[in-house]
Amino acid sequence: MKQVTVLAPAKLNLTLDVLGLESNGYHSLDMIMQTIDLYEQITLRKSRGLSLRLPNSRVPANDSNTAIKAALAFFHYTGLLAGVDIEIRKTVPVRAGMAGGSADAAGVLVGLNALYEAHLSMSELCALGAKIGADVPFALLGGTARVEGVGDLMKALPPCPDCVFVVCMPAAGISTPKAFARYDQIGSNIHPDGAAAERAIRAEDLQALAKEMKNALEESSESCHNAPIREILDKNGALASLMTGSGAAVFGVFDSMEQAEQAAAQLKQSYPQVYIQKPCKGGARVLHSPKRQTEIYL
Ligand code: ATP
Numbered sequence: 001m002k003q004v005t006v007l008a009p010a011k012l013n014l015t016l017d018v019l020g021l022e023s024n025g026y027h028s029l030d031m032i033m034q035t036i037d038l039y040e041q042i043t044l045r046k047s048r049g050l051s052l053r054l055p056n057s058r059v060p061a062n063d064s065n066t067a068i069k070a071a072l073a074f075f076h077y078t079g080l081l082a083g084v085d086i087e088i089r090k091t092v093p094v095r096a097g098m099a100g101g102s103a104d105a106a107g108v109l110v111g112l113n114a115l116y117e118a119h120l121s122m123s124e125l126c127a128l129g130a131k132i133g134a135d136v137p138f139a140l141l142g143g144t145a146r147v148e149g150v151g152d153l154m155k156a157l158p159p160c161p162d163c164v165f166v167v168c169m170p171a172a173g174i175s176t177p178k179a180f181a182r183y184d185q186i187g188s189n190i191h192p193d194g195a196a197a198e199r200a201i202r203a204e205d206l207q208a209l210a211k212e213m214k215n216a217l218e219e220s221s222e223s224c225h226n227a228p229i230r231e232i233l234d235k236n237g238a239l240a241s242l243m244t245g246s247g248a249a250v251f252g253v254f255d256s257m258e259q260a261e262q263a264a265a266q267l268k269q270s271y272p273q274v275y276i277q278k279p280c281k282g283g284a285r286v287l288h289s290p291k292r293q294t295e296i297y298l
Contacts, residue, residue, distance in 0.1 A: 004115050006042045008107030008284035009035040009142060010091075010098040011135070012165060012244045012251055015192040016215045018183060026134075026150040027180055030194040032201070033135075034160055035142040036167075036277040040100060041089040042067070042107040044115050049083045057090040059101075066101040066132055070108035073128045078118050084108075093273050095173020097245025099135040106139035106284040114286045126154075142283025146198055157198060160279050161206035164260040166233060167244075167251040169273035170225035179217055179246035186220040210239035210253055218243045226250055229267065236263035 014032040052061040092100030129136030134151030192214035200208035233241040237259040238252030254260040
């Protein structure tokens with residue numbers, strides 16, 4: 001095999017609570033994360049060197065890119081004297097709180113594992129990914145999961161109840177470190193009950209889950225877009241609306257595709273990037289045949 005293509009999904013935070021600040025400066029969190037069917041498409045070709053292209057994105061293709069970090073970590077760990085040419089078609093908005101960078105790292109790890117038939121286990125891939133970013137292990141696992149600690153304690157949950165997400169990304173993104181620094185100054189009165197949200201997922205109760213869907217970083221968020229986006233989502237029947245991660249994307253959860261489409265149409269009048277997405281089950285995965293690719297994009 002000379003080449004593989006990987007699909008790596010974005011995530012939304014169904015809940016996000018900040019529990020405290022660790023002595024090492026990291027925040028301990030309690031989050032329920034969900035992958036959605038919005039994918040980065042990553043093609044990896046065997047090569048002697050290491051190169052990265054992002055043809056439709058302005059994200060720098062240098063050593064700070066999570067894809068390069070993942071490739072270096074893989075070759076260092078396996079000891080393989082080989083290289084790879086990586087091409088990433090970015091679909092996930094940047095600085096959105098949707099973990100596009102983590103999805104890219106997860107996709108490169110999964111793709112290299114297949115390309116070089118290295119047979120690394122999921123736990124080995126997660127250990128490599130955790131060094132690149134806190135969300136990378138979840139990007140490998142995907143589906144619905146409760147993630148605690150500094151992203152290191154991950155519990156897979158049953159799939160979240162069937163629903164539709166309308167995701168709206170304002171023109172400007174948000175820097176995650178800045179969002180947490182501002183939270184440290186301001187704090188929050190919003191603290192979702194992760195255990196109650198987990199119970200609602202286990203009970204397949206979308207209404208009960210929606211009541212628990214909150215984000216502790218929202219009050220301290222400096223984005224002026226949260227309130228107007230949420231207003232449109234709520235007016236069109238969203239069961240819940242909230243920011244994902246540290247922002248800037250805001251999303252609503254719907255039990256009706258018709259209402260979701262109405263909300264999306266209204267948001268598109270003011271915002272450039274609006275997506276209607278469903279929850280998806282896995283994390284980054286190798287695309288085995290071109291036929292499957294067509295099915296996914298239809
Ligand atoms: P999270 O939800 O994990 O906080 P995010 O959606 O807020 O992630 P990303 O878009 O994943 O943020 O990454 C944001 C920053 O990381 C950008 O400033 C970007 O320059 C840098 N970065 C490095 N590699 C990548 C990559 N492959 N894709 C996107 N951003 C990357």
